[in-house]
Amino acid sequence: MGRRAPCCDKKGLKKGPWTPEEDxxxxxxxxxxxxxSWRLLPKLAGLNRCGKSCRLRWTNYLRPDIKRGPFTAEEQKSIIQLHAIVGNKWSMIAAQLPGRTDNEIKNYWNTHLKKQLRRMGLDEPPPGPTAARHMAQWETARLEAEARLSLLSSSGAAATATTSGSASSSSTAAAGAPMAEHAKPADVFLRLWNSDIGSSFRKAAAPVSVKEEEAVLPGAGDDSSAASNEMDAAAAEYQMFLDFAGEELGLFHGRHGGYSLFPPLDVLSEASLDTAF
DNA sequence: AAGAAACTCAACCGCACTATC
DNA sequence: TGATAGTGCGGTTGAGTTTCT
Known part of the structure; x- marks a missing residue:
């Protein structure tokens, strides 16, 4: 497929911040x-903008169902949990947080949560020999999750077909379209997160990163093999976490972008979320 | 009080995918 | 069947704002 000309290359189209009048x-x-058609919209609406810019403005800012304001603790938890499994699939994460846009979540992750997790030693550690290993564990797990998505997709994901209904795009789901596939309020993710496997994963994740940092410090090094074993154990726990999600709970149903991974947040019991942490 | 640095987030860019011809 | 149009998505940018020195 050849490179397409940018949609905004037409001279004279306005760029930059939107005015209240344009909104x-x-x-x-x-x-x-x-x-x-987004491409025709600006002309029809009398806007001197490209269609892409209009779509972005609408989906990220003007849509009536957008929830403004700070993220709640529950939303933060959901983002962290979902990101641990699906990685930077912001649209998938947004589909689980009604009223939040992928752009908003992406920004929130990059400016708040990433930093917060790093402080806790849970995100990418600073560069170094163990950093690569730590990152590799997370990346491996993430790729595994993506591979499952592809596999299930290509094999037809028969079970999914019965529940997915409208294979609506993630952005449609984010826009507040009814999620028929979640008619049954099975808080699958909570089951996973509150399971023994989820619990052991949570316990393993934090201390390990601290120990691996200590392991590379001069003088702290006579226990590096123990630290390494613990890291392997953490990786194994995480692998079990993913396996459990994929095989036991059928969490990775369908093609990413096509179906929701988890029930919408509003079916999750707040109380259970609180106890999960 | 003022300049510098850090932070935030709306908006843009470019690639990838699907639909259509 | 290949080319093109339309759209969605993730990454990045940069102007505005806040905090620090």
Whole structure:
């Protein structure tokens, strides 16, 4: 497929921040006519913007169902948990947080959570010999999860077909479309997270990263093999976590972007979330 | 009080995928 | 069947704001 010309290469199209007038024009038009073809929309709505810019503005800012304001503790937890399994699939994560956009979650992750986790020693450690190993564990686990998605997708994911219904795009789900596939409020992720496997994973994850840091410090090194064993154990725990998610709970159903991985947040019991941490 | 540094987040860019012709 | 159009997604940028020195 050849490279496409950028949609905004037309001279004279406005870029940069949207004015309240432009916002109103866009909202009025979409409310009256729907967005239809994004490429045609700006012309029809009388906006001097490219369609892509209009779509972005609408989906990330103007959509009526967008929840503004700070992320709640529950949302933070969900993001962290989901990110641990699916990685930077912001649209998938957003699909589980009604009213939040992928862009918002991505920004929140990059500016708050990443930093927070790093402080706790749970995110990518600083560069070094053990860092590569630590990162490799996480990356391996993440790739495993993605491989499962692809595998299930290519093998038809028969079980999924019965529950997925409308293979709506993640952004549609994020836009508040009803998620028929989640009619049964089975808080699958909580079951996983609260299971023995989830519990042991949680216990293993934090201390290991601290120990692996100590293991590379001069003078702290006579126990490096023990630290290494613990890291292997943590990797194994995480692997079990993923296996359990994929095989026992059927968590990785369907093609990513096509179906939701988990039930929407609003079916999750707040109390269970609190006890999960 | 002022300049520098750090932070935040809306918006843009470019690639990838699907649909259509 | 290949080319093209349309759209979605993740990564990145940069202007505005806040905090620090």
């Amino acid at each position: 109103k024009q866009l909202v009025d038009f979409i409310q009256a006519n729907g967005h239809g």
